[in-house]
Amino acid sequence: MKKAFQIFGVLVVIVLVYVVSVNYPKLELISGFSAKSVASAHFIDHRPLDLIEKSDNDIKLITLANNTIIEDENYATSSVFGLQKRKAIYREGLGSLLIDDDFDVSKPYLVPHRIQPKINFPYPLGTNEPKDSVFSNINYTQLKKAVDSAFDKENAFAKRTRSVLILHKNHLIIEKYADGFDKNSKILGWSMTKSLTATYFGILQHQGKLNINNPAPISEWKNDERSKITMHNLIQMNSGLAWEERYDKICDATKMLFNSRDMGKVQLEKPLAGKPNQTWNYSSGTSNLLSKILRQQFKTHQEYLDFWYTSLIDKIGMYSMIVETDMTGNYVGSSYAWATTRDWGKLGLLYLNNGNWLGEQIFDKSWSKYVSTPTPTSEGRYGGHFWLNSSGKYPDAPRDLYYASGFQGQKIFIIPSKDLVIVRMGLTDDENFDFNGFLKEVLGSFEK
Known part of the structure; x- marks a missing residue:
């Protein structure tokens, strides 16, 4: 024994x-x-x-x-x-x-300069509280039921929705929050940050400061086949660069987010695994490489830090938003933007209005069409750092729907044909939350 x-x-x-x-x-x-x-x-x-x-x-x-x-x-x-x-x-x-252990916490660092004037309009176009709006084409009882259905009932723990917000014709028509969250709660957008990052290329192109069809300005690629990769290819995730994006194992994405000092450098150093414009592959590394490319557009790091806020975030009154950096001081364009649900809604509304905000064109009106145009070889699922419904992922929603999407079901749905923005923040994605059913119920409350 x-x-x-x-x-x-x-x-x-x-x-x-x-x-x-x-x-x-x-x-x-x-x-x-x-x-x-x-x-x-x-x-x-x-x-x-x-x-x-x-x-x-x-x-x-x-x-x-x-x-x-x-x-x-x-x-x-x-x-x-x-x-x-x-x-x-x-x-x-x-x-x-x-x-990491080598990071000098005593070293001085730069912070973005932010200017946040009161925008004297009701939310969502301004910073004042929203006004009550009633549209004759909306069945509000049915809409409330649809929104309520997105949340767990008492003591349930399945849908795990934190907030839902719906904008229609530049008006807030409904919002709801789970216990412990409200209009002031800042929520991590995860990969919705990618859609934010791409927007800056639309802004700079509108300002005449770059052309996305030019080769990516990366000196390390100039003597090999990667020199053919354009900024357009990167924005469409169609560069052909090698990348593994999984979160159930150690891979390129997890090592970048939790082990790398310079997150933009990780994708930069990858070889080609396919051909530019012929090999779509979703890559958080690409988004951080784009952030690194954005840094190159400015003479100083301070200008780069400020630009993200002055040209967009604070420009449209997303004052709650904060974008976090890596250890080199570059914004983590793949994953780390925080904002209230209301401010995430403003980003969707900017796209719904084709870049126009209170009469000012933030990016060219054609940019919304660009990001919502299918990327070659993506089978209609992906555009310019936005996901698409053109192939019918959500069969009961219009095919012109496109959306920013983040880990655990952060979504900004933009539906031009219905003049709608629908934001859902939570802790469950498509595997555990019926987004198609939710969209069907919401859309069913609008008369055709």
């Missing part, structure tokens, strides 16, 4: 050693995700740690992390079983930053 216990003990140790050795590389990514998530949610949106752990960090494996917030020093730390401890610091104006 004693020998049997000894053998069993050895087997247990072997299994534990195997499990740890296989999963040890993941621990740094787990603790990195967790530390960044905790620091951002707490210091940007003032969420308590217990809420963050039960909601934002309620993800397989991420729940293994042990988290601590150091309030008076503005940082959070996370580790897994005491291993692979990571730290994320909060800096006013820049949000939170996941750092």
Whole structure:
């Protein structure tokens, strides 16, 4: 019997050693995700740690992390079983930053200069509270039922919607928030940030400062086949560059977001795996490379930091929005923009109005058509850093619908034919939330 216990003990140790050795590389990514998530949610949106752990960090494996917030020093730390401890610091104006051991926290840093005048119009075009608006073509009882159905009923935990907001003909017609969230709550857009990033190329092109059809200005590519890649190819995710984007394993995307100092450099260094304009491949690395290219358009880093706000974010009154940076100080154009649901709605409305905001053309009116035109080889699913419904992903919604989309079901649906913007923020995506059914119910409340 004693020998049997000894053998069993050895087997247990072997299994534990195997499990740890296989999963040890993941621990740094787990603790990195967790530390960044905790620091951002707490210091940007003032969420308590217990809420963050039960909601934002309620993800397989991420729940293994042990988290601590150091309030008076503005940082959070996370580790897994005491291993692979990571730290994320909060800096006013820049949000939170996941750092490595070599990062100099005492080094001075630049922050964007923001000008936020009162825009004396009701929301959504201005900064005043919205006015009550009644449209004769809307069945408001049916609309309320459709919006209510997007939220969990009491004690349920399936749909996990945090907010829904609907704009019609430049008016707010309905909004709803889950318990613990309201019109002032800042929510991470995740990959909706990609659509924001692409918008700056439309702005610069409208200003005559670049042409997206020109080759990407990357000196490292000038002597190989990558020199044929244009900014247009990058915006359409059709560059042919190698990239792996998965979140259930260690891959290019996870290593970039949680291990890289210069996130734009990761995609830059990848070889071709296909041909430009012939090989669509969704890539967060591409979006951060585009952010890096945007940096090259300005003489100083301060100008780059300011441009994101002065040309767009603060220009249209998205005053709650904050875009976080990587360790080089470049904006993480793939993933890290935070804003209230109302301000995310403004981004959708800008596109619905073809770039016009209170009479000023932010980008050329043709840019909305450009981003909503299918990318070659994407099977009609993707445009210019926006997802499309042209192939009928949502069969009960109009085919002209296009949308910004982020991890866990952050969505800005833009429907030109219905003059509608629909925003849904939450913690469940298409696998667990019936977006088609939701859109069908909402659209069914509008008379044809």
